[in-house]
Amino acid sequence: MMEENLTYEKAFAELSTISGEIENETISVDDLAAKVKRASELIEFCQAKLKSTEAEVAKIISSMENPKE
Numbered sequence: 001m002m003e004e005n006l007t008y009e010k011a012f013a014e015l016s017t018i019s020g021e022i023e024n025e026t027i028s029v030d031d032l033a034a035k036v037k038r039a040s041e042l043i044e045f046c047q048a049k050l051k052s053t054e055a056e057v058a059k060i061i062s063s064m065e066n067p068k069e
Helices: 008-023 029-065
Strands: none
Touching (some): 008 029
């Protein structure tokens, strides 16, 4: 479950940190599975946020192009 105050920027920053730890092999084998699971959750959160933002922007643009009289 994601924190309620998690933003795209915070999620992306955490993902970058996890990615760096994995790439630099600074993460212990004991923590690897938990970090990969968290990364998966963060990726899912970011994808959902991008999709909802895209839909919201499309709706706004549509209402600007077709104003109600």
